[in-house]
Amino acid sequence: MSTSEFECRILTDAADYGLSTNPLDVATSRYVINNLNHLSDEFGQVLSCMSSTVAALSGKTGYLTPATPAATGVFYPVVSHTFPIKVRAAGQSYKFRIRIGGASGNTASTLFLAQLTGGSGLLTSGTDAQYVTAATTSSTAAWLTGASLGPNAYTTLMELTSEQVNRCLISMPTTIDLGGDDASVQVAMVTLLISASTANVAHVPRLYNVMLAEVIGTS
Amino acid sequence: MSGVVQVQRQEPSPDEMLSGGPISSGRQWYPAAFGSNWLAGQSAVLVPNVVIDKSVVAGSTGVLHFRALTRAIAIERVWMLRLRTATTATATIKAPASTGASLVVGVSPGRMALPIVYREILASQASALTDLTIEVAAATGDIEIDSLCCFELARIELDVLGVDPQTERPRQSIYEGTGVESATGVIASLFTADPRRVGMFHWAVPVITPVTRNGAYTNLLTLAQPMLARKLSDGANSGVLNWSAYAKVNAGTGEVRVSTSNSGVSDPVTVSVTSFAWTTAREIEIDCEDMSKNDGLPGGLWDDLQIQIRGNGADTLSIAALSVWDAEAT
Numbered sequence: 001m002s003t004s005e006f007e008c009r010i011l012t013d014a015a016d017y018g019l020s021t022n023p024l025d026v027a028t029s030r031y032v033i034n035n036l037n038h039l040s041d042e043f044g045q046v047l048s049c050m051s052s053t054v055a056a057l058s059g060k061t062g063y064l065t066p067a068t069p070a071a072t073g074v075f076y077p078v079v080s081h082t083f084p085i086k087v088r089a090a091g092q093s094y095k096f097r098i099r100i101g102g103a104s105g106n107t108a109s110t111l112f113l114a115q116l117t118g119g120s121g122l123l124t125s126g127t128d129a130q131y132v133t134a135a136t137t138s139s140t141a142a143w144l145t146g147a148s149l150g151p152n153a154y155t156t157l158m159e160l161t162s163e164q165v166n167r168c169l170i171s172m173p174t175t176i177d178l179g180g181d182d183a184s185v186q187v188a189m190v191t192l193l194i195s196a197s198t199a200n201v202a203h204v205p206r207l208y209n210v211m212l213a214e215v216i217g218t219s
Numbered sequence: 220m221s222g223v224v225q226v227q228r229q230e231p232s233p234d235e236m237l238s239g240g241p242i243s244s245g246r247q248w249y250p251a252a253f254g255s256n257w258l259a260g261q262s263a264v265l266v267p268n269v270v271i272d273k274s275v276v277a278g279s280t281g282v283l284h285f286r287a288l289t290r291a292i293a294i295e296r297v298w299m300l301r302l303r304t305a306t307t308a309t310a311t312i313k314a315p316a317s318t319g320a321s322l323v324v325g326v327s328p329g330r331m332a333l334p335i336v337y338r339e340i341l342a343s344q345a346s347a348l349t350d351l352t353i354e355v356a357a358a359t360g361d362i363e364i365d366s367l368c369c370f371e372l373a374r375i376e377l378d379v380l381g382v383d384p385q386t387e388r389p390r391q392s393i394y395e396g397t398g399v400e401s402a403t404g405v406i407a408s409l410f411t412a413d414p415r416r417v418g419m420f421h422w423a424v425p426v427i428t429p430v431t432r433n434g435a436y437t438n439l440l441t442l443a444q445p446m447l448a449r450k451l452s453d454g455a456n457s458g459v460l461n462w463s464a465y466a467k468v469n470a471g472t473g474e475v476r477v478s479t480s481n482s483g484v485s486d487p488v489t490v491s492v493t494s495f496a497w498t499t500a501r502e503i504e505i506d507c508e509d510m511s512k513n514d515g516l517p518g519g520l521w522d523d524l525q526i527q528i529r530g531n532g533a534d535t536l537s538i539a540a541l542s543v544w545d546a547e548a549t
Contacts, residue, residue, distance in 0.1 A: 003230045007510035009549070010455040018403055026238050032406055033233045033247060036254050039549055040228055042449040043258065043414040047420040048268040050366070051422055052441045057430045057528075062441050067329070081268035082299050082334050083368055085515070086261065089230040097514055099521070101442040114438065139363045141441050156514040174372055176293045178344055185375045186226045186261070200246065209442045213267075215508065 004038035004217045005030065030158045034208040039108050044094045044214025052101075052141075052208045063103070063141070063206035066193050066196050074109055075195035078207045082191045085087045086214055091162030093188075094214040098158050100194070102212070105203025109135045112144065112207065113195045116160055118168035127153050128159040157217070160190070222381010222399070224260035224374050227252045248387040248402050255408040259380040263290055263417045266352060266369040273424050274363050275535065277308070278471065280356040281425030282316045283365060284465045286497055286542040290413045291346040292380065293397035298353055299334035299364040300325045308360025314339045316354035326362055336369075338461065346413060348500060348546075355425075357463075364425065371417075380408045415545045419460055420444050423540040426465075426495055431537045433530040435477065439538070443480060443523035447515060448507040457482060458507040459547050463500045465540035466490045468526075473529060473536025477543075480523040482506045490536060500546075 010031040016022060055062035065077035067153055086094050096116070106111040116129040128150030148154040160168070171184040192212055196205035229250040236242055266285045287365035298418055299315050308326040313319035314337055324335050337353070355364055360378075378397075386400035407505045422439065426429060430439065448458025464475040468490055473497065477486035482505045485497065506522035508515035530536040 002510045004510075005233045006453065008428050008448070009451050012409075012454070015491055017406045024402055026240070026242065029242050029402070030233045030236045032402075032409065033231050033236065033251060036251055036258065037230060037233075039228050039409070039412070039414050039538050040230070040254065041290065042451070043261065043263075044262040044417070045262075045370075046419055047264060047340075047368075049420045049444060050268060050270040052270065052272075053422070053430060054438055054441050055324075055423075055441060056431065058272075059435070062268065064272065077330065079270065079366065081366060081368065082302070083484065084269060084370055084373070085260045085266060087227045089225060095513070097445075097446050097516075110377040111536055117274070143442060143445075154514075156516065157222070172297070172372065173338070174295055174375065175340075176376060177374075177378055183375055184247075185224075185373050187228060187373060192268075199333065201520070203496055208331070209444070211445050213447075216510075217515070218511065218513045 002041045004041055005034045009035050009038055035170040038121040041216040042214060044086055046213045048081045048210050048212040050210040063208045065204040065206060066219050068204060069198055069201045072199050072201055073197055075197045076197045077193060079195045080191050082189060085188045085190050087165055092164055093165055094158035095217040096154060097213045097215050099143055100117055100133055101141055101208040103139050103141050103206045104137050105198060107137045107203060108198050108200035108203035109137050110205040111135050111197050115159060115193045117191045117193055118164060119170050119189060126150065128154060129164055131158050221257050221383050222272060224256045224377060225253055227269050228257045236461040242402050246267050248405065249265055251405045252382040252384040252387045255405045258542055259292060259408055259412040260374040260377050262370050262373040263337055263415060264370045265418045266421050267366040267418050268366055269421050270366045271364040271424060271430055272297055274361055274501060275357045275425060276361045277357045277359060279355050279427060279429060282354045283423045283425060284540045285421050285423060286463050287349060287544040288546040289347055290371060291344050291351045292374060292413060294341055294344060295372045296339040297372050298337040298339060298367060298369045299369040300474040301330065301334050301462050303330055303363045303487045304328060304360050306360065308362050309355040309358040309364050309386035311358055312337050314353040316352035329365050330365060349498065371545060380410055380411055384417045390427055416449055416547060417544055419446055419545055426539045429537040429539040431535050433535040434530045436527040436529040439526040439528055443519035443525040446505060446524050448505050450507040450510055455507055457500050457504045460543050461502055461503055462500045462543045462547045463493055464488065464500060464538055465500065466536060466538040467492050467495045468530065469535045472531045472532035475538060476527045477503065481506055481520050482522050495539060522545050
């Protein structure tokens with residue numbers, strides 16, 4: 001389950017707090033902790049919303065492709081997105097809802113691979129930080145099914161372990177406050193790399209959409 | 220140490236808070252202080268990564284618009300852009316467009332593995348419905364704007380909403396006064412924190428190369444965009460989001476309409492201005508997350524949002540951006 005006890009906010013009134021005559025009992029304390037946890041659970045962000053414009057309106061193909069692949073069955077990068085992620089108490093990431101919209105160039109069997117990578121190189125293979133779609137031979141854009149490559153074999157999710165998140169931690173320049181002294185802030189920056197492979201190098205894969213969003217999950 | 224913001228959140232457990240038992244300053248309120256600082260001070264994504272996939276030819280400037288309700292806690296926005304060119308090019312980046320500090324970058328062929336990072340230092344802190352703009356001027360060579368994102372950088376320390384964890388120590392006064400300290404501080408911070416999932420979806424192209432439509436409604440997106448709102452209240456099946464389009468017509472009227480696959484939204488807005496402007500922000504109610512599901516999908520379904528545009532009669536609608544954001548108070 002999520003980290004909150006009630007899986008929602010308990011509505012409270014600010015006027016009921018802050019005076020010495022207001023009691024702070026167990027129930028109130030539980031509501032406060034619940035609300036803190038629930039709002040934190042729902043603080044997960046949308047990280048990627050790549051959405052292609054229909055070709056008839058954009059004047060372009062409406063999809064992204066890798067540079068012409070030199071070999072079949074090899075994954076070539078198509079697009080990469082970088083963003084800050086939320087880090088949980090035990091150091092792992094929130095889960096990530098992943099959805100990939102793609103198609104084959106021309107009935108050539110096509111796969112798409114999503115990988116979450118960090119600042120110190122590619123993350124360990126065979127983990128839930130990698131997600132591969134089922135092969136498609138359709139040349140019509142569609143949301144593709146798939147599964148993560150780690151022990152959880154999630155069909156709609158990806159996840160980073162605490163070790164993987166650790167590799168993503170960087171310091172970014174900032175200031176203490178508005179116009180204040182220089183400082184640095186620690187951020188877990190992650191790059192989502194989408195690659196594709198084809199069974200026929202004459203027919204390159206077509207990537208239309210990528211959606212990645214944090215979700216707290218139940219485990 | 221005052222209201223320090225950690226990169227790692229805290230998850231204080233309510234399980235030990237039982238009637239008749241003690242409420243521990245060390246086991247509950249101390250992590251709660253760090254937790255409320257995290258909630259108030261961590262980053263929020265204003266513009267999730269979007270693919271622009273549009274060219275800016277040498278000597279011209281591409282300006283992109285996005286709209287969202289910013290958070291008062293932020294002192295700095297970070298833009299991350301990926302640009303490319305066929306041979307070699309130089310770009311000048313400014314955010315906000317026209318008035319931001321100039322960042323001159325060399326652009327290389329091929330899709331970049333690492334993004335260009337642009338710091339937009341804010342002059343003041345405010346939660347406001349904001350036209351977030353960035354410009355990419357192609358000084359030499361044609362440039363392709365590949366993709367970008369924008370987020371409010373996390374704070375390292377909070378002066379206004381920050382709770383000093385030292386005030387949660389054993390034998391410190393608990394629940395005294397209305398300042399941001401002790402248990403009261405955690406409660407006060409929760410009432411004023413703004414932990415929204417700000418940017419839900421954006422579609423944008425440079426204003427110089429808008430998408431135009433003359434004729435009946437047609438889909439703008441190849442595939443409708445999956446979306447779920449936050450679940451806030453007990454029993455809620457939906458959440459409220461805001462949307463707005465940056466559009467104009469050459470004459471007469473045109474329309475922009477958003478619709479959803481599962482929550483039954485069909486919300487059109489008429490455009491009659493002949494210079495680009497944001498349409499009045501409108502609310503839509505879409506499905507929210509199911510917290511009992513690992514992926515949060517209610518009934519195993521996404522709520523997919525599609526955009527449709529049309530120009531009425533002989534009128535031509537031009538659209539350069541559409542934004543969907545979360546403005547619901549917590």
